[in-house]
Amino acid sequence: MTGVLEAIDISKNYGGVRALKDVTFTAHQGKVNVLVGENGAGKSTLMKILSGSEQPTSGEIRLDGEPVVLGSPRAAQALGIGIIHQELSLFPNLSIAENMFAGRELRRGGLFVDTAEQRRRAVEVLARLGQGHLSLDTAVGDFPIGQQQLVEIGRALLEDVRVLIMDEPTSALSNHEVDVLFGVMADLRAQDVTVIYISHKLDEFRRIGDWVTVFRDGSLVAHESMDKTDTGWIVRQMVGRDPDSLYVRNSSPVGDLLLEVRELTAPGFHDVSLSVRAGEVVGIYGLMGAGRTELMECLMGMRKAEAGSVAVRGKPETRGTVQARMAAGLALVPEDRQRDGLVQTMSVRDNILLATVARFTRAGLLSGGAEQRTADAKVRELAIKSPGLAAAVTSLSGGNQQKVVLARALLTEPVVLLLDEPTRGIDVGAKSQIAALMADLAAQGFGVLFISSELAEVMAMADRVLVMARGRITAEFTAQNVTEEALVTASASESVLEGQQ
């Protein structure tokens, strides 16, 4: 068997961070090559390099044994390498045909767009995807996400591709749409097209994959024929050994019930019930789009609940505004620091004090001394490394920016801390510091509820793990009975945990 697309000793550095370390990868011709690994393992980076949108720091790419230079996505396309990105790259204001031919419009007389031919070919491709019924005149943005995803796939299929890279294309698709897509993939395979398929859903890719390649921390750790593997083997390769060394486990005794959520429903999740006790660290594991962030935002009053109740320290909180939830004792550290956490135009000090600034007044005027002392104390307590309290918050590293947002949340004197992916996008050292802080907070009697997409992290840190899939809680484990396999299975599950309706 010959490999059609090979990556030889590819490394990629971003600044000082090595995203890929000497990766040698072979995509087998006419097969479905599955890539798995946790967020940040380097899969997407390698795919960006193979599709020409990033250049490797070192190493070589070979197509049919010949070294090639993929200087741009266009160059890769010319060689027959197409990619479907995880994030949709459609123009929401344009129609399906306009999207499919954006930048490579069919011409008539060299000047005018051949709309009729574009529409004919768009319908053809849509029919192949079982979507022949879609209106060609509707703006793409008005379709549900799953159908948008199929339009994106259709765009790649318009070209004669020899290699098709798919970066988590099923994350937004319904079961039926996934079946259609797998049918198309089987067709492509039969036409000797090489498919590279990134996925987190073990139950799904085992159905279609021929080869599986596992990435961890920027390295390729395993490459195996799918029929020689099982789910347990794949998960072990993904997680590696001894994640506990990185994280600190909370060991404080569990106390009073602090947060009780009953049958909470809002756009993005349904009938979620959960509880958090004092001294307890509860993790929510799940895939992207499972409804976890929406749940956190609803708990914090940033989204209106349609049904259900939230009680803090036994008292129902019915107003559901951010101010009311904050007063009740909740504080949220959001997933996207830049978008929801930091005020980039403000200093470290002003960011830390933002939620509690009204406390530092004398006769209505801010008292600089009290502000300075409080901010300084928090900077010391959380070991925030900063050039100074007056420095721009944007001059801090990701981990320290995260601590600034955490400091602000802690100053509101919460009883339950809500942390949405608290360690995303920060380096390993900062991760373990944040983990230590969380355990420390639990020991002080806080309740901690956090979201994580990393198996190792959620298993090492949480006393209890809830798993969310498709807007529902599908499983609950304790630190004693949780296994990687069970978490992964539950995160792709359709069944709802009993007692959760």
Place this chain on the structure above:
Amino acid sequence: MTDTHVAAPAKTAAPPPDAPRNQALAKAALLLLRGRTLVVLVLLIVIFSAISGEYLTQSNLILMTKHVAINAILAIGVTFVILTGGIDLSVGSIAGLASMVSGGLLFKGLNFPGGTVFFSVAVVILIGIVVGALVGAVNGVLITRFKVAPFIATLGMLYVARGLAQLHSNGGTYPDLAGTDARGNTGFHFIGVDSLLGIPVAVWIMVLVAVAAIVVTTKTPFGRRIFAVGGNERAAVLSGIRVNRVKIAVYVISGACAALAGLLLTSELGAAYPDTATTYELNAIAAAVLGGTALAGGRGTIIGTVMGAFVIGFLSDGLVLVGVSTFWQSVVKGAVIVFAVITEQAQQRLQSGLTKRTA
């Protein structure tokens, strides 16, 4: 996108051997850029006084400052709005409406079926300002509750308020605002014509408004929240800030400042006419931008805005004094505003470059 391309080589490049000297130069340049409005103002005074002997006389300086006062008060109000990331195009019209409401109360009083009531000047001024604040509140509610973009909401109000001003008198002018002793409403000229300690009352009022605005923006929780809303609205929401209240408040402040400016103008003229302060909103926005207020929100100072108003005022009056045609005045004013924004961006780039090097 282009930003990251520009920044990438700077990060990896080793510092050149003469880095300390370069850095000292860069720091000096930064200082100059930060104080650029003041530098431009000093330059203007030097240049115009070299051309005309009359420019740098006490009487001319006082006269010019009085011209500045009205635009500065409008611009201070608008700065509050721009700091939250909004814009207020209706301030000129609000000034006109307040002028007509107050002028009408002084000239013909308030008519009831049973007779006519006249209010004292202080009450009339207060009513004018309240009218401005209410119109601002309508702007704020349109923007927060009905989610109308600030540009559109205040553009609509620009027409509505001007139309109301014209309706108030059917397009006519209230020619005599002196009042009579019998009616107990004399003395309106005090705020726009009279002087205290040799300085026009209008200038004193500008100073009071500026000091109050500086205290509010830099020394109160409300001020901090204004900057937070403009810097990152989502983060502000998550920090428990009632963003809608903050936004409504800044439009109320802007409306009240506009009304006050309109009253000063009316008092100075001694008559109220519906076209008072037409297009003044543009001068006000220009002053704020010249003073370094970022239209994206979150960045800016009141003192910068006041300086910006001084630059615009001293430039206009200087051009008049040395005999430049009004057409050229327009060209020069426009060029200065665009140039100001270019230097603002240069400052931002230099500043972030410096922090990266020292970090």
